[in-house]
Amino acid sequence: xxxxxxxxxxxPQVLDASAAQSVTSASSGIFKWVIVFVGYMxxxxxxxxxAEAVIDExxxxxxxxxxxxxxxxxxxxxPAGSNEDRLARGQRIAQLALGPKLAQDxxxxxxxxxxxxxxxxxxxxxxxxxxxxxxxxxxIAAYETAIDKVGSFDAHIEVYGDGKRVKIEYDxxxxxxxxxxxxxxxxxxxxxxxxxxxRPTYKDTYTxxxxxxxxxxxxxxxxxxxxxxxxxxxDIFEQVVHALARN
Numbered sequence: 001x002x003x004x005x006x007x008x009x010x011x012p013q014v015l016d017a018s019a020a021q022s023v024t025s026a027s028s029g030i031f032k033w034v035i036v037f038v039g040y041m042x043x044x045x046x047x048x049x050x051a052e053a054v055i056d057e058x059x060x061x062x063x064x065x066x067x068x069x070x071x072x073x074x075x076x077x078x079p080a081g082s083n084e085d086r087l088a089r090g091q092r093i094a095q096l097a098l099g100p101k102l103a104q105d106x107x108x109x110x111x112x113x114x115x116x117x118x119x120x121x122x123x124x125x126x127x128x129x130x131x132x133x134x135x136x137x138x139x140i141a142a143y144e145t146a147i148d149k150v151g152s153f154d155a156h157i158e159v160y161g162d163g164k165r166v167k168i169e170y171d172x173x174x175x176x177x178x179x180x181x182x183x184x185x186x187x188x189x190x191x192x193x194x195x196x197x198x199r200p201t202y203k204d205t206y207t208x209x210x211x212x213x214x215x216x217x218x219x220x221x222x223x224x225x226x227x228x229x230x231x232x233x234x235d236i237f238e239q240v241v242h243a244l245a246r247n
Contacts, residue, residue: 007035007217010227018096020234024227037213038225042121042155042170044209046200047182051157051168054184098241108241115237119145120230122155163187170205177202 010023023036042048094103094112102108122145135141153172158165165185171178182198201208215221 007037009037009039009213010230020227020231024231035216035223036227037216037223038227038230039209040121040225040230041173041205041209042180043225044212045168045170045180045205046203046208047180047198048157048168050198050200051166051182054164054166054182097237102241102245105245108245111244112237112241114145115233115240118155120233122157173205176204178204180205 008023090113091103091109094109097103098108098112122143153170155170156167158167163186165183167183167185169181169183171180179199179202182200184196184198186194186196188194212221212224216223
């Protein structure tokens with residue numbers, strides 16, 4: 001916690017809004033000099049940051065992890081009762097976040113946890129182009145997320161403008177070094193439709209994120225993914241879950 005006077009990296013923000021507020025309050029109170037860096041790695045992808053200048057969910061993780069060449073291992077040497085304790089803690093978090101009634105619905109709890117996991121990275125990145133309302137006068141922003149059994153990782157942000165289309169495509173983060181690409185679609189000077197694919201780097205987004213964290217700690221660069229910024233996602237989580245509950 002920032003209250004201990006140490007810099008903090010949160011990967012990503014917590015699921016409980018009151019806990020998030022405590023982090024925000026501590027970092028903006030008497031410990032203003034403490035850096036709190038929220039780990040939204042997709043916001044630090046080079047292609048994403050280049051798209052910002054241009055513009056003025058997935059298969060179960062173990063499918064990708066098993067093929068990543070990192071030799072993953074499942075451990076079972078934990079104390080008896082640990083798994084029950086983990087599940088009980090998760091249920092308490094759900095009750096704090098959603099209230100006792102909604103927390104009784106397993107589908108809503110899974111949706112909330114999905115939003116707070118991979119979904120939080122998507123929504124954090126998406127908020128730079130739209131607000132948490134998802135709807136404007138003149139255009140609509142659509143957000144889709146799911147986990148299925150198809151071996152394809154599809155995560156992208158696509159913006160349709162009057163004279164240009166901009167698409168940022170993310171591959172699975174569970175295989176190191178897969179590039180994030182930026183695709184521009186537009187009519188050239190002859191009126192021909194043209195696509196330009198930009199692959200800025202093969203550095204993975206976690207590496208880019210940690211390089212930026214280092215720059216914030218050592219060189220004093222401003223933090224882009226602050227606790228205040230991440231707390232805005234709770235508004236989106238709440239809207240989605242309550243809309244599902246009404247249906």
